Amino acid sequence: MKPKDSLGALSDRRFAWYFTARTVSTAGSVMVPVALAFAVLHIDQSAGALAQVLGVRTLTMVVFLLVGGVVADRFSRIVVLQVSHVLTCLTQACAAVLIISGHATLTQLTVIEGVNGAVSAFTMPAMMGIVPLVVDRGRLQQANALLSFSRSGLAVIGPAVAGLLVVGVGPGWALAVDAMTYAVAIVCLTRVGLPRRTGDASAPRHSMVRELREGWGEFSRREWLWVVVLAFGLTNAIHSGVIGVLGPLVAKSSTSIGEAGWGLVLSAEAVGTVLMTLVMLRLRLRHPLRAGMLAICVLAVPMVLLGVAPALVPVAVGFFLAGAAVEVFGVGWSTALHEHVPVGVLSRVSSYDALGSFVAIPVGTFLYGWLAAAVDLETLMLVSAAVYVLISLSALLSRSVRDLGRTVEEPPAPSPASRADVGASTGGAARS
Template identity: 50%
Template structure:
């Protein structure tokens, strides 16, 4: 019982419990709606290009509004920012459902609504990053982030399965209705979280806040070096794993489409198992171990080019998924411990912008390269670049030496005032 209590320690904090319930609910319904939206678009225009337009609209709007989202989340109560964004989501999701029910949906309309969702998410993500340290004690930060990762990975595995059944039986519009209901209930849960007002210093406006966040971001070499590394790592992952992987699976009988499904599931299982381990195992050197864990993706990338056997790839993808989760939890904990609370959302928005901005480039580049280059050379070369960049970051002293912050031992988080 003692080990279980330690693993679930963050849930002792009342504010985090309500936030965790809200976040889990939106993760479940959100993972369902992404599948439903894909089938909704394809039911209108059975063309992969149409789907890419809708997905790109979401991504571009998200990137464009990220920095503004970080400023707003540092200026206003973060729970309120999230709730307001959820209201916008409910309106856009409800409109999508209505268009699907009335058979009046078009690809441009769905792209416009997806862009609205992407812009809304740009406010939610920095706000959530800044909110978590306000809801739990410093000693519970790792468990809190591992619990959220567990919920995310579990719903990523289960949500699409449930969504597929609902879409097949009742159509994609009903999945949108479920998502809107989930978002509405999440707003209620977040209303039960009580936080102090944001720290308000002397502010000269939006650009002053952006500059202040940039100065905080650039003053920490460990931070901007890792973000620059992930600009390339995420581009390779999006292109080599997200585009070249399915292409190889479809055209190499050694792997096959069904085999690729097992590989992707194994990656998710690796994430899930590692989240459970991190509920107990402390990360003493979160960045060192995290970047070492990220380098593990080079193994399945190499196998995709050299010998895409299902069993070998399943094992390698499991290890890679576990490594990704070590970085994810370690990175979030480090950010929350090292960045001042009143600037955390702005700094996180710079982190997210730098990490995400090159992903569309990676997707397009590998889509072009996979049809023109030698597959083995392309994948092995990508794996080498990936490993060199991930491991190379550990040569930076502040990344290699970064440990857990010495924080006040057991300060009480501000939660619901009870």
């Protein structure tokens, strides 16, 4: 495959505009964690204050995730995404004004981030359901890799830019930039035309409870789906505890890593993700979940290195490999969902997927906070790495996971004469 053919998904104008909207909004979002953290710490220099703001955001997101999936399947996903972006733009602009003016309080930021968490519960299912509607099915893996490439690439430079803004003009201005990117993304989304849903106008509306049950039915009857989500519910608890809680603790106590080195380590992970994305643009995964679950075992490598060799270079290499592994799974998982789950229930199914993932994160955080005081850190990390690998490999005991294939073949590259007509020749009927 020629390099330019790896970008074939962008030849569809709808996906090109959607890709632009996602890239622009992500450019602002990747700066928020740094800006928000320093904004909160400027008001209250305690870990508890930051945990309060971030915890409320996660909580509201989890509470509304299933509702967000129903709404995204019931209404136009582009409209849902636009409304979500409008709300995020307004809340971030409000936070920016409060911080820049010096009138922000911890309570105000907590409420604002709580609203943002609830809004993101509608954003994520809508985004998952849009991709199959704006790109040819044969380009789904390529489209997911392109979206991941923009997200990962921005994750490398976004925090650094945010840090410069925080130091130079203050955290409020970084949040103002985030608000502006959402405003631009809203305009880009107006150029994305989704195919009309057949029969929607005359079909009776069911209750939200019934639609949730339908989504659960679609989720639970696919063994490959719930097996992987169950495995990740457990491994995410381990990962969030080891990397999120123990990692900074080990880094701070290590003379080789330190706080600055920990930032470099996380950047190395992002670089690994970006480089693997370039590979995924050209490499076709014939069994996406088999490849993904084998790759995700690599996340145990940085856990082991933090336990036995907490030095900057080996740990950075471990995180680089982990970032590449995450990309293999991420593209494979998104492609499997897009190809094997009906578009009409995709947002609801993805909301159950997200719920299974996010619920485990605070559990792991609190659990490892307690274990860190009761168990030797090296032993805890090595045992955690071993359990992580065992759980990941156990998912492959399911034949439906390891043998899940692709439903469509990748289309050949269009000839120069027909390349301009790609958008018109892949009409909505093929994706309905």
